[in-house]
Amino acid sequence: xxxxxxxxxxxxxxxxxxxxxxxxxxxxxxxxxxxxxxxxxxxxxxxxxxxxxxxxxxxxxxxxxxxxxxxxxxxxxxxxxxxxxxxxxxxxxxxxxxxxxxxxxxxxxxxxxxxxxxxxxxxxxxxxxxxxxxxxxxxxxxxxxxxxxxxxxxxxxxxxxxxxxxxxxxxxxxxxxxxxxxxxxxxxxxxxxxxxxxxxxxxxxxxxxxxxxxxxxxxxxxxxxxxxxxxxxxxxxxxxxxxxxxxxxxxxxxxxxxxxx
Amino acid sequence: xxxxxxxxxxxxxxxxxxxxxxxxxxxxxxxxxxxxxxxxxxxxxxxxxxxxxxxxxxxxxxxxxxxxxxxxxxxxxxxxxxxxxxxxxxxxxxxxxxxxxxxxxxxxxxxxxxxxxxxxxxxxxxxxxxxxxxxxxxxxxxxxxxxxxxxxxxxxxxxxxxxxxxxxxxxxxxxxxxxxxxxxxxxxxxxxxxxxxxxxxxxxxxxxxxxxxxxxxxxxxxxxxxxxxxxxxxxxxxxxxxxxxxxxxxxxxxxxxxxxxxxxxxxxxxxxxxxx
Numbered sequence: 001x002x003x004x005x006x007x008x009x010x011x012x013x014x015x016x017x018x019x020x021x022x023x024x025x026x027x028x029x030x031x032x033x034x035x036x037x038x039x040x041x042x043x044x045x046x047x048x049x050x051x052x053x054x055x056x057x058x059x060x061x062x063x064x065x066x067x068x069x070x071x072x073x074x075x076x077x078x079x080x081x082x083x084x085x086x087x088x089x090x091x092x093x094x095x096x097x098x099x100x101x102x103x104x105x106x107x108x109x110x111x112x113x114x115x116x117x118x119x120x121x122x123x124x125x126x127x128x129x130x131x132x133x134x135x136x137x138x139x140x141x142x143x144x145x146x147x148x149x150x151x152x153x154x155x156x157x158x159x160x161x162x163x164x165x166x167x168x169x170x171x172x173x174x175x176x177x178x179x180x181x182x183x184x185x186x187x188x189x190x191x192x193x194x195x196x197x198x199x200x201x202x203x204x205x206x207x208x209x210x211x212x213x214x215x216x217x218x219x220x221x222x223x224x225x226x227x228x229x230x231x232x233x234x235x236x237x238x239x240x241x242x243x244x245x246x247x248x249x250x251x252x253x254x255x256x257x258x259x260x261x
Numbered sequence: 262x263x264x265x266x267x268x269x270x271x272x273x274x275x276x277x278x279x280x281x282x283x284x285x286x287x288x289x290x291x292x293x294x295x296x297x298x299x300x301x302x303x304x305x306x307x308x309x310x311x312x313x314x315x316x317x318x319x320x321x322x323x324x325x326x327x328x329x330x331x332x333x334x335x336x337x338x339x340x341x342x343x344x345x346x347x348x349x350x351x352x353x354x355x356x357x358x359x360x361x362x363x364x365x366x367x368x369x370x371x372x373x374x375x376x377x378x379x380x381x382x383x384x385x386x387x388x389x390x391x392x393x394x395x396x397x398x399x400x401x402x403x404x405x406x407x408x409x410x411x412x413x414x415x416x417x418x419x420x421x422x423x424x425x426x427x428x429x430x431x432x433x434x435x436x437x438x439x440x441x442x443x444x445x446x447x448x449x450x451x452x453x454x455x456x457x458x459x460x461x462x463x464x465x466x467x468x469x470x471x472x473x474x475x476x477x478x479x480x481x482x483x484x485x486x487x488x489x490x491x492x493x494x495x496x497x498x499x500x501x502x503x504x505x506x507x508x509x510x511x512x513x514x515x516x517x518x519x520x521x522x523x524x525x526x527x528x529x530x531x532x533x534x535x536x537x
Contacts, residue, residue: 058437078443088434091533092456101452102442135536153442 365424
């Protein structure tokens, strides 16, 4: 059981000399086990994306530690796959070759990477689109290719930075159900950065609210709507439960807390 | 999950705007400009505004073109002159790519590499070919290699600079994505940076070819027996102005043809340009 943990992590941007460092995150402690689905929400400027960049290893914390099973994270690695807000696909490769790239970089033989890529494309409902060019796909399809590519590398953790932000509402709803299915099948620990309260609430086993200036955890609560959906409950029924609506109000209150100040 | 139609119709299958009678205005304007210039030229020589030695008529230039094509001029036929010049320009492009693209990659990805190579490229970049031509002849002789080298030097900077700017234009998240898959530095360059730089490198090749044709005449100044530049200079020494103009027109036509070839290659092999 792998655990990705951030312990007492602080982050500041700015040159060591000259201008005063700009604090972005302050004393954030968070842990993500395989099988968890943790969402991070907060207003813009609360350091959500910085948090993900720390978990991915793109940034190093100014203080505190990011570690996996006690080993400190020193950079990005194949155990933590990232899904980017802009799909970050490679337009010079076909759909299937995009998904197969992590396996190619890992030195897997051609037949194996082809088979794995096809498997994950099928899992994201893109069977039959393997040979297409990236620019022939819609925004939702591109994000699914990005998710398939992330999962193809067989990661322990799936880190997603507002992957659905640019999609329309109906596409998002379908993507939520797909994400839950993939999370369940891949047994990854998912970390989702989002600005949608409903999305966070429906998908996550735990939602973390970041308060801005500098970003710190102001609220955290555990939920089971995603797991109940996987067990076969109807998503619309789940989202209209009194408990769901009350939880949404608690989260919204936490996000907009002290906004007047 | 099944796709809604709105999500799956790719852009090129959507109904296009209602078909209007659309003339290729750009092309027509270009042809009209060239036609107009030829008409003024013909008029000027017909009315005797300039002596035929200075400005031979279009008909005389056409005759010169036929003469060199079928009988030859300056020891060779037009085809042999064209062949020699084309070989020099494209051999130079080939060797410059072989050197310039790796140099550009090193400058773009390594601070030490940039420190060493950037000043060298910046030193070579503004040099006029006629200035370094004597040095190349003293160092490398008067053989074919020197001629290719002179053209290559003129092509180096566009290739290097376009490679550097292409690599720098690679999307930050594309590079990050490859790094999360555990890409080594070499893999990162081969799988992300180089392909991302290709559109820019192609632009660099087009600029380099332009520089190559510009430098061709200089490179054929010394000890050439074939080549369009040599042909023009031979004609100039005897004031055979119609042949000079014929040579210029052939160079221009070849340069245009190579530009069209590169654009075709770009569309054929880099179809993603401007689409994401």
